[in-house]
Structure formats: C-alpha cells, structure tokens
Amino acid sequence: xxxxxxxxxxxxxxxxxxxxxxxxxxxxxxxxxxxxxxxxxxxxxxxxxxxxxxxxxxxxxxxxxxxxxxxxxxxxxxxxxxxxxxxxxxxxxxxxxxxxxxxxxxxxxxxxx
Amino acid sequence: xxxxxxxxxxxxxxxxxxxxxxxxxxxxxxxxxxxxxxxxxxxxxxxxxxxxxxxxxxxxxxxxxxxxxxxxxxxxxxxxxxxxxxxxxxxxxxxxxxxxxxxxxxxxxxxxxxxx
Numbered sequence: 001x002x003x004x005x006x007x008x009x010x011x012x013x014x015x016x017x018x019x020x021x022x023x024x025x026x027x028x029x030x031x032x033x034x035x036x037x038x039x040x041x042x043x044x045x046x047x048x049x050x051x052x053x054x055x056x057x058x059x060x061x062x063x064x065x066x067x068x069x070x071x072x073x074x075x076x077x078x079x080x081x082x083x084x085x086x087x088x089x090x091x092x093x094x095x096x097x098x099x100x101x102x103x104x105x106x107x108x109x110x111x112x113x
Numbered sequence: 114x115x116x117x118x119x120x121x122x123x124x125x126x127x128x129x130x131x132x133x134x135x136x137x138x139x140x141x142x143x144x145x146x147x148x149x150x151x152x153x154x155x156x157x158x159x160x161x162x163x164x165x166x167x168x169x170x171x172x173x174x175x176x177x178x179x180x181x182x183x184x185x186x187x188x189x190x191x192x193x194x195x196x197x198x199x200x201x202x203x204x205x206x207x208x209x210x211x212x213x214x215x216x217x218x219x220x221x222x223x224x225x226x227x228x229x
Contacts (some may be wrong), residue, residue, distance in 0.1 A: 044222055104156060
C-alpha cells in the first residue's frame with residue numbers, strides 16, 4: 001500500500017536559519033512526489049514536484065527537494081527561512097495516470113524571530 | 114497553470130440539511146476529479162473519485178448515500194452532503210488531474226463546511 005511518512009509533526013526554526021522537512025514514502029512503482037504548503041484556512045499550494053530526471057528539484061519560494069530512491073525519501077529544504085514560510089507542509093505521492101495523491105500527515109513549521 | 118475553483122468557499126448549515134459543493138476545472142477538461150476531506154489539524158484523506166459518465170468510486174468507510182457525487186460535465190463535479198451533522202464539519206477539497214500523463218494535480222481552494 002502507498003504511504004507517506006512525515007516524521008516531524010512540528011518544527012520551529014529561527015528566521016534566516018536553514019530548514020529541512022523530512023518525507024519518506026512507500027510505493028510499489030516509480031512514484032510521483034510532491035510538496036504542498038497550506039496556510040491556516042487556505043487551500044494547497046504546490047511548492048515542487050518530481051516526476052523523473054534530475055533528482056534535485058527546484059521549486060517556488062526558494063524551496064528545493066531531493067529524491068533519494070535508495071532511502072525512499074524526498075526531503076524539502078530551504079537555505080534561509082522567512083517568517084512568511086510559517087505554515088503546514090504536506091508531502092504527497094502519486095502514480096502515473098489519473099490517480100489520487102496520498103498525503104503525509106503534515107509538518108507544521110513555526111518561525112521565530 | 115490550470116485552475117480549479119470551488120463554490121462556496123465556506124458554508125454554515127443546520128443539522129439535517131443538505132449542502133452542495135461545486136468543483137470546476139476552469140480552463141481544462143477533467144474526466145476524473147478527486148474529493149478529499151481534511152479535519153482540523155489533520156491531513157487530506159481521499160473520500161471518492163468522481164468519474165464523468167459513470168458512478169463515483171468511494172473509499173472505504175465513506176458512505177456513498179451520504180456523500181453524493183455527480184460528475185455533470187467534463188468541467189464540473191458536485192459533492193452533496195446529505196442530512197449533514199456536526200461530525201461532517203470539515204474542509205472539503207477537490208482536485209483534477211491534467212497534463213500529458215494526467216499526474217499534474219490541480220487543487221481547488223477548498224470549502225469549509227460547518228454544521229451547527
């Protein structure tokens with residue numbers, strides 16, 4: 001069965017510090033991987049996605065993620081966090097074709113001055 | 114990118130009433146749409162898959178008679194919560210796949226349902 005694990009429920013970082021959010025997946029085939037961000041009461045915004053090719057993926061707002069097949073991971077990183085990055089982050093996995101996504105439980109990011 | 118809209122963005126209703134939520138793909142056709150539910154401080158859970166021209170398929174534990182789905186056209190799917198109860202209060206989000214492989218998922222902004 002497909003599953004996504006985000007081990008960290010809540011992370012607090014200082015503004016300007018680097019960030020890494022962890023994501024591990026379990027999937028039987030080549031996965032399509034996504035990171036979304038959600039602000040309170042809002043919908044999802046796609047940060048980046050990985051389908052194939054270069055395993056280091058660049059996204060919006062200065063985020064990047066690296067696909068590591070050997071570790072079944074797709075961790076999200078940002079070199080310098082801004083206060084506006086405080087939100088809930090979801091990792092998701094999907095398959096080729098018109099299939100739904102499976103989401104992790106999310107990681108809440110707090111940013112302190 | 115493609116745009117998916119939802120209407121209404123929020124709704125408050127009395128217990129026992131029915132509520133209809135619309136999901137539209139604005140600039141592309143979607144033969145398939147997905148409905149998710151997100152309870153407070155939780156993740157998105159797939160409720161059902163809406164298929165144009167055929168019956169929706171529901172995930173285990175989701176009552177098909179309570180959550181009626183109609184894929185009326187290639188750009189519109191509706192979710193009707195029948196006889197809503199407070200435990201149905203949640204954030205409902207739809208998505209539609211688009212792109213060559215169908216794996217570019219575009220999400221609607223969500224509908225906040227509060228049942229009093």
